Amino acid sequence: MARYSRYEDIPNKQNQNNRRVKTSTIYPPIERHAEDTYVQTTVGDTLHGLANQYYNSVNYYWIIAEANDNVDKTTQQITPGTQLRIPSQLRKIIKDLSELNNINT
Secondary structure (H helix, E strand, C coil): CCCCCCCCCCCEEECCCCCEEECCCCCCCCCCCCCCEEEECCCCCEHHHHHHHHHCCHHHHHHHHHHCCCCCCCCCECCCCCEEEECCCHHHHHHHHHHHCCCCC
16 A cells, blocks of 8 residues: 555645645535445554545545544544445545635646
8 A cells, every 4th residue: 555644635825924834624524325335344444444445545534534423533543343434425525625625626
């Protein structure tokens, strides 16, 4: 799996001193859909691993974290046996994120 930095997806802006700074990310609400997948986690599962498995990219780990209130968003580790919802509407979620944060995709 490719090494991922959670900072690479955060947009930059220039402050009043013309220095580049990272902006805060606003995450969109993630609605439930009939097409969502539900999984029971096992030993060794991580948000990055599940994102890579279901979305082919570790970059979308935050979607799974935001969709599940039972996930500790400060760590990649997930307690084995935890049921998680894997949202199915990836394109819509990415579009909503872009619009909320004025990101050009």
